[in-house]
Amino acid sequence: MALAKPKRADARRNYDQIVAAAEAEIDRHGADASLEEIARRAGVGSATLHRHFPTRQALLEAVFHDRVEVLCAQADELAKRPDAGAALVDWLRAVAVYGATTRGLARSLLDGGRDPAPPVDSTCEAMLVGAGGELLRLAHDAAAVRPEVSIVDLLTLVNAVSLATEGSTDAAAEATRLVDLALEGVRPRG
Amino acid sequence: MALAKPKRADARRNYDQIVAAAEAEIDRHGADASLEEIARRAGVGSATLHRHFPTRQALLEAVFHDRVEVLCAQADELAKRPDAGAALVDWLRAVAVYGATTRGLARSLLDGGRDPAPPVDSTCEAMLVGAGGELLRLAHDAAAVRPEVSIVDLLTLVNAVSLATEGSTDAAAEATRLVDLALEGVRPRG
DNA sequence: GTACGATATGGGGCGGCACCCCGGTTCACC
DNA sequence: GGTGAACCGGGGTGCCGCCCCATATCGTAC
Numbered sequence: 019m020a021l022a023k024p025k026r027a028d029a030r031r032n033y034d035q036i037v038a039a040a041e042a043e044i045d046r047h048g049a050d051a052s053l054e055e056i057a058r059r060a061g062v063g064s065a066t067l068h069r070h071f072p073t074r075q076a077l078l079e080a081v082f083h084d085r086v087e088v089l090c091a092q093a094d095e096l097a098k099r100p101d102a103g104a105a106l107v108d109w110l111r112a113v114a115v116y117g118a119t120t121r122g123l124a125r126s127l128l129d130g131g132r133d134p135a136p137p138v139d140s141t142c143e144a145m146l147v148g149a150g151g152e153l154l155r156l157a158h159d160a161a162a163v164r165p166e167v168s169i170v171d172l173l174t175l176v177n178a179v180s181l182a183t184e185g186s187t188d189a190a191a192e193a194t195r196l197v198d199l200a201l202e203g204v205r206p207r208g
Numbered sequence: 209m210a211l212a213k214p215k216r217a218d219a220r221r222n223y224d225q226i227v228a229a230a231e232a233e234i235d236r237h238g239a240d241a242s243l244e245e246i247a248r249r250a251g252v253g254s255a256t257l258h259r260h261f262p263t264r265q266a267l268l269e270a271v272f273h274d275r276v277e278v279l280c281a282q283a284d285e286l287a288k289r290p291d292a293g294a295a296l297v298d299w300l301r302a303v304a305v306y307g308a309t310t311r312g313l314a315r316s317l318l319d320g321g322r323d324p325a326p327p328v329d330s331t332c333e334a335m336l337v338g339a340g341g342e343l344l345r346l347a348h349d350a351a352a353v354r355p356e357v358s359i360v361d362l363l364t365l366v367n368a369v370s371l372a373t374e375g376s377t378d379a380a381a382e383a384t385r386l387v388d389l390a391l392e393g394v395r396p397r398g
Numbered sequence: 399g400t401a402c403g404a405t406a407t408g409g410g411g412c413g414g415c416a417c418c419c420c421g422g423t424t425c426a427c428c
Numbered sequence: 429g430g431t432g433a434a435c436c437g438g439g440g441t442g443c444c445g446c447c448c449c450a451t452a453t454c455g456t457a458c
Contacts, residue, residue, distance in 0.1 A: 186322070204353045216455075
């Protein structure tokens, strides 16, 4: 379901170069890096970039697709663990750290969940919801999580933490701390 | 300690007009509204805007200063209530809703907490930390909150929620739900 | 009420950006 | 190798943030 586009060889080559350049540039300057600069570094004209990626969000999705896949694979792995509650928490922590340390990812996911007309309904968001949903289901079955908690809310919360900690010194530690706080709550456990 | 600047009458007038125009424009287009457009609507040259507010963050701080003061006053009021835990939670909810429904505020607070060289160390952030810190102290005294929870973490979390929900349809409801989730935690209460 | 220096103003210039048009080039297939 | 379709990218347009400096305005002392 993903092999409809690859038309010509040079187009494919440029596509890959653009994604690679975008990856580097976004890592340097965040989610709103200069598209012109990306095109320049990729060695293509800016028109080519705009043809391949009609919107900035499309480019971000392409750049982060692989990384999100890694997170989803991790979720599948964690799903095998006996303690479903801990598995879910571990995964959410991993997502938060990933988002906090990978510049632009959190922003991309946030905007992706907003877009009025998602071209192919924001894939990254959907992937995470799918993988996390399974973990949450298991946690629910184990009564490790309150029943009214939804995966969308959890991911929004975790992504919010990524967003807020991205760029801090030691973003990973801060993201972890905040996610733990959010998942555990503020009241003392009685 | 805030009356060092007001020098000339026309300057003051332009300053106020710029802030008013910025308020309207930010409400329309979010935290990265066009500064040129703001200057235009304020009836001043763009140079004047840049002279009064050397950085975008400075303008945001000026725009949101009053609103943040309202929140702080609300905190002082809540501090009188007998149930310190509930007071803290109510206030954090209010902050989240305020941030989620006031375009640009959350972004402003986020960036304010980051700035390498805060001109007069981001005032809005400091005000909230001060007012919220008192509420948290009371909650700590009442043992309504785990001792390792800090006000900075709480505000970061709440602001993260604002950031993530700003722009959603019914941002207030979503922000409230997520804050409640974060403050309560995901595990069932035993 | 006038004159004068300090203070503030804004038109206009500069560099950079996103986005798009269209003549020219390159590929894939025969 | 030839041909049509797919693709490319230089360069144009309009908008932006930011800054310089000749000019206008204010506050004050007389």
